[in-house]
Amino acid sequence: MLKDVVFGQYYPAKSPVHRMDPRSKIVLLILYIVMIFIVKNFWGFLLTGGLLLATVFLSKVPLKSMLRSVKAIIFIILFTFIINIFFHKEDGAKILWDVWLIRNVTDKSLYYAIFMALRLLLLVLGSSILTLTTTPVSLTDGIESLLKPLSYIKFPVHELALIMSIALRFIPTLMEETERIIAAQKARGADFESGNLFKRAKALLPVLIPLITSAFRRAEELGDAMDARCYNGSKNRTKYKKLKFSLVDLFGTVLSLTVLAGVILCNLYLGATI
Amino acid sequence: MDIFCKDLYYQYNKNTEFVSYALNGVSLTIKEGEFFGIIGHTGSGKSTFIQHLNGLIPVEQGILTVGDYDLSKTDVKKSKKEKKQLKDNLKNLRRSVGMVFQYPEYQLFAETVFDDVSFGIKNFMPNLSPEEVRILTKNAIETVGLDYEKIKDKSPFELSGGQKRRVAIAGVIASRPSILILDEPCAGLDPTGKTALWNLLHSLHERVIKTIIVVSHDMNDVASNCTSVAVFNRGKVIKTGTPKELFSDSAFISDCGLEVPVTAYLTENLKNVGIKIDSDYTINRFAESFANYLKNTEKADL
Numbered sequence: 001m002l003k004d005v006v007f008g009q010y011y012p013a014k015s016p017v018h019r020m021d022p023r024s025k026i027v028l029l030i031l032y033i034v035m036i037f038i039v040k041n042f043w044g045f046l047l048t049g050g051l052l053l054a055t056v057f058l059s060k061v062p063l064k065s066m067l068r069s070v071k072a073i074i075f076i077i078l079f080t081f082i083i084n085i086f087f088h089k090e091d092g093a094k095i096l097w098d099v100w101l102i103r104n105v106t107d108k109s110l111y112y113a114i115f116m117a118l119r120l121l122l123l124v125l126g127s128s129i130l131t132l133t134t135t136p137v138s139l140t141d142g143i144e145s146l147l148k149p150l151s152y153i154k155f156p157v158h159e160l161a162l163i164m165s166i167a168l169r170f171i172p173t174l175m176e177e178t179e180r181i182i183a184a185q186k187a188r189g190a191d192f193e194s195g196n197l198f199k200r201a202k203a204l205l206p207v208l209i210p211l212i213t214s215a216f217r218r219a220e221e222l223g224d225a226m227d228a229r230c231y232n233g234s235k236n237r238t239k240y241k242k243l244k245f246s247l248v249d250l251f252g253t254v255l256s257l258t259v260l261a262g263v264i265l266c267n268l269y270l271g272a273t274i
Numbered sequence: 275m276d277i278f279c280k281d282l283y284y285q286y287n288k289n290t291e292f293v294s295y296a297l298n299g300v301s302l303t304i305k306e307g308e309f310f311g312i313i314g315h316t317g318s319g320k321s322t323f324i325q326h327l328n329g330l331i332p333v334e335q336g337i338l339t340v341g342d343y344d345l346s347k348t349d350v351k352k353s354k355k356e357k358k359q360l361k362d363n364l365k366n367l368r369r370s371v372g373m374v375f376q377y378p379e380y381q382l383f384a385e386t387v388f389d390d391v392s393f394g395i396k397n398f399m400p401n402l403s404p405e406e407v408r409i410l411t412k413n414a415i416e417t418v419g420l421d422y423e424k425i426k427d428k429s430p431f432e433l434s435g436g437q438k439r440r441v442a443i444a445g446v447i448a449s450r451p452s453i454l455i456l457d458e459p460c461a462g463l464d465p466t467g468k469t470a471l472w473n474l475l476h477s478l479h480e481r482v483i484k485t486i487i488v489v490s491h492d493m494n495d496v497a498s499n500c501t502s503v504a505v506f507n508r509g510k511v512i513k514t515g516t517p518k519e520l521f522s523d524s525a526f527i528s529d530c531g532l533e534v535p536v537t538a539y540l541t542e543n544l545k546n547v548g549i550k551i552d553s554d555y556t557i558n559r560f561a562e563s564f565a566n567y568l569k570n571t572e573k574a575d576l
């Protein structure tokens with residue numbers, strides 16, 4: 001159903017990865033992404049993939065949940081794979097297949113296509129580890145804290161974080177609401193599945209209008225509730241949950257840096273194939 | 275149309291770590307002509323169950339028939355023609371089984387009350403002439419006790435809460451269902467609005483709609499209005515009967531996380547001090563019986 005589409009599904013568990021400070025998780029994810037992009041041969045992928053597997057194992061997130069996030073973008077991965085396999089050009093490439101529809105497939109383009117698909121896959125899996133092990137709330141907390149320096153140049157960091165956390169908070173609510181409204185209109189004979197594209201778009205109107213009015217209603221109610229409690233994002237606001245850099249963070253950082261060093265060594269000594 | 279279901283099971287988020295067992299073997303028969311109440315603690319599966327009755331939730335496991343429609347799960351692969359047939363059937367089923375969700379006023383969408391109420395008619399009966407649509411719409415709006423001429427061109431969003439709810443109900447009964455299902459129709463209404471709504475349901479039941487099924491958390495309303503009641507508990511129907519049968523066992527009712535109606539509570543307390551009153555727990559009957567008792571004791575005193 002609709003809910004399955006939303007990524008950022010938190011998987012509750014007690015694990016070292018869940019315990020990590022969201023800030024270090026975000027920074028390490030960025031580091032991991034950098035690694036994936038500087039990797040130049042499959043040895044590098046072996047290392048980064050190993051890091052990913054270790055993290056997944058430690059996080060106690062079942063593989064099923066991981067794979068669900070891949071399912072959402074499998075189409076994009078396939079698409080880039082096909083584009084690359086047919087259109088990647090390189091000197092000295094040996095043609096593997098050139099028959100009928102399968103034209104211009106060379107050993108290099110095949111290699112390149114696999115490489116790029118793997119890169120995307122690792123990217124998505126790594127990012128989903130962050131969202132699977134971090135609640136949206138602590139994620140925004142982390143982002144807010146990381147962006148704090150920007151507030152010195154009058155950038156509204158706190159407000160931005162607030163907007164983000166409210167938006168995240170309301171995604172499931174609005175999803176639920178959408179499902180309810182769809183059910184209600186179906187009960188009145190609405191048909192969302194037949195007809196041409198134009199007809200289907202028009203059929204969505206009875207869902208969108210109540211959804212938008214209810215979003216406004218909720219926004220108003222939330223605003224009133226915050227006002228009633230004298231909410232303001234002033235400077236001296238304290239946090240309910242203090243973020244703390246602890247031993248697991250240190251361990252994660254050391255591990256990631258080691259892998260980074262490994263990747264660089266692989267690139268230098270085992271040959272760059274891309 | 276009778277409703278018959280046996281061993282109905284349903285799980286939300288099946289095959290994920292968030293699975294929740296909403297129905298765990300519901301077996302229930304609802305006869306045509308009943309004013310049927312469904313009660314049960316929150317999360318007992320009431321809303322999930324009623325959404326099976328018009329095919330909004332497909333049957334995962336178990337048997338369910340509504341009149342001539344067999345909604346039970348079949349594993350047989352279907353041809354394209356059969357699928358089309360099935361879809362048409364579903365549409366007919368949804369026409370015959372009207373469903374009013376909780377807070378139905380939040381589903382209003384059209385520019386005018388007329389357009390909103392006629393939405394279902396146009397969907398279910400696309401071949402009607404505009405005049406026929408107008409007559410059905412007018413009937414529905416007047417049935418729920420609103421002034422057709424005054425309200426038909428208004429925007430549904432400028433009405434009061436109670437009026438909105440009436441418009442929403444009109445939108446469901448407009449296509450003349452023979453079963454009407456309402457999920458907590460009184461939520462958020464004031465006492466007068468509540469009484470008016472129950473009166474409306476009774477007049478619908480007498481005149482146009484054969485079977486009415488109401489999910490309610492208010493035991494007083496259930497005791498006073500329903501002919502039959504089913505008690506849901508953790509995804510199962512653990513008891514069905516008349517309000518009188520159910521509410522005389524107050525220990526059982528509170529075991530289910532529910533409360534007995536005030537009349538049953540009073541009856542039991544009076545019994546404890548030695549005054550026996552026989553009533554079916556509707557307010558009227560209770561008052562009558564109690565008055566009779568007082569008269570009799572007066573006579574005895576004389």
Ligand SMILES: Nc1ncnc2c1ncn2[C@@H]1O[C@H](COP(=O)(O)OP(=O)(O)OP(=O)(O)O)[C@@H](O)[C@H]1O
Nearest residue numbers: 286287294295296315316317318319320321322323
């Ligand atoms: N859309 C959904 N997704 C996941 N779980 C759900 C969904 N809807 C209901 N449930 C779960 O299914 C169970 C039964 O819910 P249901 O809404 O049928 O209960 P109910 O008897 O109508 O409760 P209430 O009296 O509060 O309306 C609950 O445990 C609920 O958490």
Ligand SMILES: [Mg+2]
Nearest residue numbers: 320321322457
């Ligand atoms: Mg419910």
